[in-house]
Amino acid sequence: MAATRKAAIIGGGVIGGGWAARFLLNGWDVAVFDPDPEAERKINAVLSNARLALPALSDVPMPPEGKLSFASTMGEAVEGAEYVQESVSERIELKKKVYAQLQQANPGVLIGSSTSGFKASDLQDGAANPANIIVAHPFNPVYLLPLSEVSGSPRNPPEVVERTVQVMKDIGMFPLVIRAEIDAFIGNRFLEAVWREALWMLKDGIATTEEIDEAIRMGFGLRWGQMGLFETYRIAGGEAGMRHFMAQFGPALKWPWTKLMDVPEFNDELVELVANQSDAESGAYSIRELERIRDQNLVGFLRALKERNWGAGKVLRAHDEARAAVFHAATDTGPKSEPLVMAHMQVLPGWIDYNGHMTESRYYFANSETVDNFLRLIGAGMDYVAAGHSYYSAETHIRHLGEAKLGDRLVGTLQIISADEKRFRSFVRIMKGDEVVATVEQLCLHVDMAEGKAVPAAPEVWAKLKAIAETQAGLPLPEGAGRAVGQKK
Structure with missing residues (x-):
């Protein structure tokens, strides 16, 4: 370690x-x-x-x-x-x-x-x-x-x-x-220009702090957050692209729109103007409340970008993948005469319900993580799917035996109950330490996706699955396997 x-x-x-x-x-x-x-x-x-x-x-x-x-x-x-x-x-x-x-x-x-x-x-x-x-x-x-x-x-x-x-x-x-030394670097140089222009509009009575903020958060701020400045303007040029944009809007650089070369006098009057309007805009919230609202909004934006592997979301996805590799390395890599450790997980904020417990859909997700890792182990991962074959879940039975809460670390183990060339029946235990918080029994069929029907698995996949099934054949049938919903113990 x-x-x-x-x-x-x-x-x-x-x-x-x-x-x-x-x-x-x-x-x-x-x-x-x-x-x-x-x-x-x-x-x-x-x-x-x-x-x-x-x-x-x-x-x-x-x-x-x-x-x-x-x-x-x-x-x-x-x-x-x-x-x-x-x-x-x-x-x-x-x-x-x-x-x-x-x-x-x-x-x-x-x-x-x-x-x-x-x-x-x-x-x-x-x-x-x-x-x-x-x-x-x-x-x-x-x-x-x-x-x-x-x-x-x-x-x-x-x-x-x-x-x-x-x-x-x-x-x-x-x-x-940064390519070369520059005072205030890139971000703050840009923000300083925007800040100066905002102070002038405020001082000249053109807009209030709230109106300036609304112009940003209701408009271009949303574009900047995922495409920045130049990529945003490239799109504004239409099919002709950036050259058309520059030809169309470039002359505006000579127009006296801004006061960026001039600075409003920083005095008590300006401070009071800004502070009083800011209090009117946001004073109903404490700083801690504003921080939490900001964080929740940022999480939503960043997760949307992460799902699309775009902008800041690419950084989040790459960081996840690097850490996921560490956890995948800690799973079992071959047959053994006990349930295979196939997934290491944690109850994250997006996994919990209004009771503070891991929500139902995440138990199915935990099973999927466990089974997906098992499929990779037997050679039926994404490359196999891309070639036109996959295992489809046909039946699933989840039992909730304990509680998992925010931050709990979970392990998914998998036992093969039965298997042949066209199917396998798995029994997954979701463990919190030594406690079984849920079991998931599942029947998976091997499918030719083009034909839409069950077919035998590729020989190399079936050989790995068969070796694991035979190694685990002597294990006792798990408690709860084959239970009907609501069946008495």
Whole structure:
């Protein structure tokens, strides 16, 4: 079993807490250092939201959650850590002081900064080991949004950039390596332009905070979330594409539509205008309520993208597939004279009903996961299906014997009760530890999909199925096998 990895989080505010949650829920141990006496409470508040949201994006079991600790010194936090995420206030002298203490305590540790605007070369000046300091700029909420802008300087050798990229991928993020150093990177440069224009419209009385937000969330924001800027405009060009769009709308660049080269005066009057309208728009909700609403909406958007393997959904699917491979490696690979361990699962947020229990449809899904892995084992996986043959379920009987709740880890075992060239009868136990929470008895027929009828399986598939059936032939008939619905014990 691989050793648990450790990350140190320096600064436990909203961003630091989000990083801590993402690392923890991806199985890393996390040590947090923040002199704020409220840091532990704040981190745990963020972690509570993350535990509800991040697993809802997953379709494979989450790794066991890492251990969270709060260090009294930076040296204690960084001890044994392979990676540090610095998320302290945007004061460069404070950041440099932090790096000096971290590199004194752990000279070779890789340090990523959450800075929103400082270039890596600015952060590295005066450091004992500038090569190991790099920017890894996230977006809030860190535990849900995958983007991490990775920005180095000429002092960072390629292997440091590669290590940073790999750490980000290991916790399910999308590392976007910035080609050249630039203040505020890509995302914030773009947001700054939008923010300035919004402040002018607000100051000039053209629109309120709510109206500006409605224009974004009811219109182009939905397009940007799944296609970005240029792909959206490419479609706007119609069949003629981007060249037509540029020819049609390019001249507007010379029109005096925006005030992007001008900045409204930042004074108390502007602050009050923004704050009062924001209170009117959103003041009915607490910050915690807004965070949960935001998270639930993001989960819905991201899952839709994941189903289509598009945009940020591609990152989620790839992360699932990497973790699924670990669980598939822990299943049985050949005949044995006991039920085969065929699936490792976890009750995820999308699996539970209004009672907080695993919902009925997910028991059938758990059986499908178990049987699908068995079919792969005997050579009847997706390649076999693509060639025109498949096993179809003809009868299924589920018994609910126990309860599975959110977060419970489940194992699916499979026993072959009978088999021939055209069919097999399986008995799946859904286990929570030593407890059987459900059994699923199923008859599957081998079908030629083009002809739509049962036919003998391919010789190599039948040989593997037969070997397992013969090995398990001496097992006693499972308790409950063959039961009719409602039959008395």
